[in-house]
Amino acid sequence: GTGCGFNLTGRTNVTIKNVIVTGWQYGFYLYYSSNNTLTNNTAYNNYYGFRIYGSNNTLTNNTAYNNTYVGGFYISGPYNTLINNTANNNWNGFCLGSSSYNNLSENTALNNWYGFKLYNSSSNTLHSNWAINSTTQAYRWDNDSTSNDFTGSVAANYLCVEVVGCAGVPLQGVEVKVVVDGVTVxxxxxxxxxxxxTGRDGKTPWIIVPFQTCISGTTFVENTTMVTVRVGELNAINSPREVNMATSHTEVFIVFIISFALDFMVELALWFFLSVQLTGFGNMGYLVVGVIFLVQAVLVGFFVLRKVGGWVVAAG
Structure with a gap:
């Protein structure tokens, strides 16, 4: 579309609440506007969601999604405050262009090409924001953007844990735990x-997993993600497993439904019976030992089944 859904050119001290704007070039347009407050508004299917050219504006609890051009929230001006806003499925979630001294805190950008993008913008504070499942990059700034502070901000991706049997059959009801740097998520x-x-499809729901966290300024460190899969009281082999969360993905655990103890003992028993066949039934020593191993195999198998409430699990 063309034009503006909500045009505040040259306006000051205006409050806009609970407005939904769709199908325009600009959803909310603040041009040379200052000291305005936008709360609980939604802009979707526009070129721009919220376009701010002014200063000292406050945006809280607003949502921008499916805006097709520059992005959800595009700020060009100083001393604006954005708190707890959400940008979903835009080109840029939050973009600062030629802007300084803005405060963006506790905002969420998900499923955008870029989560938070800065160009020619310096001395901005971007604390405790989340960029989730960014197609290209979670946080991006050019060489002309300096002295910005991203402390506490997180780049995250989606993780689905899938558990299947050796024949590719989904396994339902498998216990799953995901821990990031010692914190269970x-x-x-x-x-x-x-x-x-895990559900009937052998999968967990999509899990938001922090991949990187800014510890200070523009220094992001990678987190360690460990996934544990368990049937009954026993963890799967290769579990816990460290998982690379650089991209959103499904992590597959292949589970073999067998009892190693039972299988091993039965094979030994069969080997002894075969020895009896080769040496003749007169050698009762082999037969006795074979029977003993078979009985042990059955006892161990039943013990294991009782222990886990099912079969012992091996997984890769």
Whole structure:
């Protein structure tokens, strides 16, 4: 579309609440506007969601999604404050162009090409923001953007844990735990959590996992993500497993439904019986030993089944 859904050119001290704007070039347009307050508004299917050219404006709890051009929130001016806003599925989630001394805190950018993008913008504070599942880059700034502070901001991606049997059959009800740098972000009841086990498709819901965290200024460090898969009281082999969360993806655990103890003992018993066949039934020593191994195999197998409430698990 063309034009502006809400045009505040040259206006000051205006409050806009609970407005939905769609189908325009600019959803909310503040041109040379200052000291305005925008709260609980939504802009979608525009070229720009919120376009701010002024200063000292405050945007809180607003949402911009499916805006197709520069982005959800595009700021060109100083001393604006954006708190707890959400930008979903835009080109840029939040963009600062030729802007300084702005405060962006606790905002969420998800499913955008760029989560937070700065060009020719310096001395801005961007604390405790989340950029989730950014197609190109979560946080990007050019060489002309200096002295910006991203402390506490997070780049995150989606993780789905899928558990299948050796024949590719989905396994339902498997316990899953995801821990990031020692902090549990997902835990099913078997891990004393409230999140779901794997469903009928063998998968967990999508889990938001922090990949990088800014510890100071513009220094982002990569987090360590560990995933544990459990059936009954036993963890799968290769579990916990460190998972690379540089991109959103499905992490597959292949589970073999067998009892190693039972299988091993039965094979030994069969070997002894075969020895009896080769040496003749007169050698009862082999037969006795074979029977003993077979009985042990059955006992061990039943013990293992009772222990885990199912089969022992091996996974890759």
């Amino acid at each position: 997902y835990a099913s009841p078997g891990f004393e959590g409230t999140n779901a086990t």
